[in-house]
Amino acid sequence: xxxxxxxxxxxxxxxxxxxxxxxxxxxxxxxxxxxxxxxxxxxxxxxxxxxxxxxxxxxxxxxxxxxxxxxxxxxxxxxxxxxxxxxxxxxxxxxxxxxxxxxxxxxxxxxxxxxxxxxxxxxxxxxxxxxxxxxxxxxxxxxxxxxxxxxxxxxxxxxxxxxxxxxxxxxxxxxxxxxxxxxxxxxxxxxxxxxxxxxxxxxxxxxxxxxxxxxxxxxxxxxxxx
Amino acid sequence: xxxxxxxxxxxxxxxxxxxxxxxxxxxxxxxxxxxxxxxxxxxxxxxxxxxxxxxxxxxxxxxxxxxxxxxxxxxxxxxxxxxxxxxxxxxxxxxxxxxxxxxxxxxxxxxxxxxxxxxxxxxxxxxxxxxxxxxxxxxxxxxxxxxxxxxxxxxxxxxxxxxxxxxxxxxxxxxxxxxxxxxxxxxxxxxxxxxxxxxxxxxxxxxxxxxxxxxxxxxxxxxxxxxxxxxxxxxxxxxxxxxxxxxxxxxxxxxxxxxxxxxxxxxxxxxxxxxxxxxxxxxxxxxxxxxxxxxxxxxxxxxxxxxxxxxxxxxxxxxxxxxxxxxxxxxxxxxxxxxxxxxxxxxxxxxxxxxxxxxxxxxxxxxxxxxxxxxxxxxxxxxxxxxxxx
Ligand SMILES: Nc1ncnc2c1ncn2[C@@H]1O[C@H](COP(=O)(O)OP(=O)(O)O)[C@@H](O)[C@H]1O
Ligand SMILES: [Mg+2]
Numbered sequence: 001x002x003x004x005x006x007x008x009x010x011x012x013x014x015x016x017x018x019x020x021x022x023x024x025x026x027x028x029x030x031x032x033x034x035x036x037x038x039x040x041x042x043x044x045x046x047x048x049x050x051x052x053x054x055x056x057x058x059x060x061x062x063x064x065x066x067x068x069x070x071x072x073x074x075x076x077x078x079x080x081x082x083x084x085x086x087x088x089x090x091x092x093x094x095x096x097x098x099x100x101x102x103x104x105x106x107x108x109x110x111x112x113x114x115x116x117x118x119x120x121x122x123x124x125x126x127x128x129x130x131x132x133x134x135x136x137x138x139x140x141x142x143x144x145x146x147x148x149x150x151x152x153x154x155x156x157x158x159x160x161x162x163x164x165x166x167x168x169x170x171x172x173x174x175x176x177x178x179x180x181x182x183x184x185x186x187x188x189x190x191x192x193x194x195x196x197x198x199x200x201x202x203x204x205x206x207x208x209x210x211x212x213x214x215x216x217x218x219x220x221x222x223x224x225x226x
Numbered sequence: 227x228x229x230x231x232x233x234x235x236x237x238x239x240x241x242x243x244x245x246x247x248x249x250x251x252x253x254x255x256x257x258x259x260x261x262x263x264x265x266x267x268x269x270x271x272x273x274x275x276x277x278x279x280x281x282x283x284x285x286x287x288x289x290x291x292x293x294x295x296x297x298x299x300x301x302x303x304x305x306x307x308x309x310x311x312x313x314x315x316x317x318x319x320x321x322x323x324x325x326x327x328x329x330x331x332x333x334x335x336x337x338x339x340x341x342x343x344x345x346x347x348x349x350x351x352x353x354x355x356x357x358x359x360x361x362x363x364x365x366x367x368x369x370x371x372x373x374x375x376x377x378x379x380x381x382x383x384x385x386x387x388x389x390x391x392x393x394x395x396x397x398x399x400x401x402x403x404x405x406x407x408x409x410x411x412x413x414x415x416x417x418x419x420x421x422x423x424x425x426x427x428x429x430x431x432x433x434x435x436x437x438x439x440x441x442x443x444x445x446x447x448x449x450x451x452x453x454x455x456x457x458x459x460x461x462x463x464x465x466x467x468x469x470x471x472x473x474x475x476x477x478x479x480x481x482x483x484x485x486x487x488x489x490x491x492x493x494x495x496x497x498x499x500x501x502x503x504x505x506x507x508x509x510x511x512x513x514x515x516x517x518x519x520x521x522x523x524x525x526x527x528x529x530x531x532x533x534x535x536x537x538x539x540x541x542x543x544x545x546x547x548x549x550x551x552x553x554x555x556x557x558x559x560x561x562x563x564x565x566x567x568x569x570x571x572x573x574x575x576x577x578x579x580x581x582x583x584x585x586x587x588x589x590x591x592x593x594x595x596x597x598x599x600x601x602x603x604x605x606x607x608x609x610x611x612x613x614x615x616x
Binding site for chain 1: 227228229231232235236238239511512515516517518519520521522525606607608610611
């Protein structure tokens with residue numbers, strides 16, 4: 001099962017949180033390998049460690065111990081400052097509450113990763129992404145003028161506009177009705193199949209999870225795969 | 227979109243906060259700019275007043291050079307006097323080309339309470355006043371009840387040559403025989419009459435309070451001053467000394483104003499820092515999310531910095547425009563605070579004052595940004611999503 005050429009290879013990853021005198025073992029010696037093109041659903045009860053795992057993988061949080069190889073490179077000890085560049089290169093993020101910048105239009109929100117990466121000249125790319133998520137007619141609207149589904153599609157466009165190989169989605173449909181949730185998953189499938197984006201998605205919805213290529217189950221900071 | 231767009235979006239989001247921040251800076255700048263222009267304008271006005279005095283050195287009664295200096299400029303009460311004997315001794319000194327006696331006193335118009343100064347002089351006093359551009363103040367004789375008046379008096383009381391001088395608090399009737407050209411100095415407010423006439427009016431027969439002296443060309447001022455000081459009970463004051471004297475007199479007031487200004491600046495700074503911290507606190511999650519989207523702390527600082535400088539620079543520009551518009555009011559306020567301020571405009575705008583005010587503002591901007599930008603650096607992307615931890 002262990003393949004050193006995996007896109008992501010986690011070995012004995014643990015994450016502890018300290019709350020007063022108490023230590024929370026959010027992740028306990030997790031082993032996981034992820035290949036290019038995987039579309040993985042992370043399932044488990046609330047508090048089982050899904051977010052913590054995704055945050056560690058996405059470099060938003062650091063693990064307490066263990067080894068994390070990203071494309072063969074050990075990144076578990078990379079400081080936050082350097083992670084910024086790894087994030088730009090490798091990851092896009094989508095969250096349950098969309099975290100759009102309220103003062104910026106749909107188009108401007110989508111432009112942000114390119115601006116920060118110094119690639120804001122790629123106007124075609126922005127337009128194509130807008131068309132792909134079906135929001136080109138809404139591009140000059142503010143987030144407050146959008147429906148929940150439209151907001152999440154904007155967030156997805158923003159997450160993939162800079163062509164990251166990996167998309168991390170933490171309960172992306174948690175705030176949406178089933179119709180919109182289905183639509184988001186269809187969009188994920190397109191991204192996964194058409195652009196070969198590796199998608200790591202935490203979800204509570206078994207029906208949606210079934211559409212993924214792998215399902216990882218989590219409980220009390222440990223995981224196993226079906 | 228670019229960083230400027232991001233900064234603008236944030237400024238627009240909190241319109242009122244932005245506006246009040248700008249107004250705060252405007253107030254600081256008005257205070258600062260007024261002080262700077264005042265300090266320079268004061269020097270200039272003082273220098274101009276002394277130039278208009280046209281006197282290289284001044285002989286005054288021994289023991290009161292400070293009071294005398296102000297006296298000669300603005301009137302006031304001085305006990306001691308110089309006698310005609312002392313005057314002749316000064317006039318006969320070989321290095322002196324012109325010596326003109328001066329006797330003056332503040333007088334008040336009975337109806338309007340307008341203050342002015344009655345100056346008793348010799349006709350050749352005009353030679354000490356380059357701005358008048360005249361050889362003589364001509365009077366019919368040494369005791370004539372005649373006077374020359376400054377252009378401002380002529381204008382405000384609508385007086386012209388041939389009119390009688392309206393009843394001031396002295397009883398003597400006086401006919402106006404000339405109106406002086408406009409000089410924009412205190413002279414424009416004064417009345418000049420023959421020395422003997424004024425001696426009579428003020429009750430100082432054969433006396434004067436000061437002697438204006440001009441030296442022959444090529445004479446060394448220091449040496450002549452030394453020699454003239456040998457005359458008993460006479461003290462010699464130079465133009466420079468007089469200038470320093472007046473500067474000294476207002477220094478303490480100016481220090482006080484400066485303390486007030488720095489206090490305002492400090493308060494303003496605390497205000498800006500507080501506002502900045504507030505706007506950053508408001509945006510913690512957003513900034514965390516932007517870091518997740520690949521923003522470096524430097525890039526976010528750049529955006530915050532642009533917001534700061536928009537506020538600072540627009541406040542700065544507005545402050546300078548406002549202090550220019552309200553120049554007169556501010557000047558009157560300063561005149562209340564600084565006694566014996568020279569007449570003429572006290573504020574003095576120059577390229578360097580404008581530039582130094584801008585530089586000062588930019589410096590304040592950097593200073594105010596230190597703590598807020600440290601906060602920006604410490605924001606982690608995790609903060610953006612922490613509300614989802616359960
Ligand atoms: N910042 C934190 N501080 C303390 N405990 C935390 C923190 N984040 C997560 N936890 C704890 O870690 C465990 C896993 O949380 P999480 O990964 O958010 O679970 P899930 O996303 O599956 O609901 C939970 O017990 C949670 O209380
Ligand atoms: Mg979670």
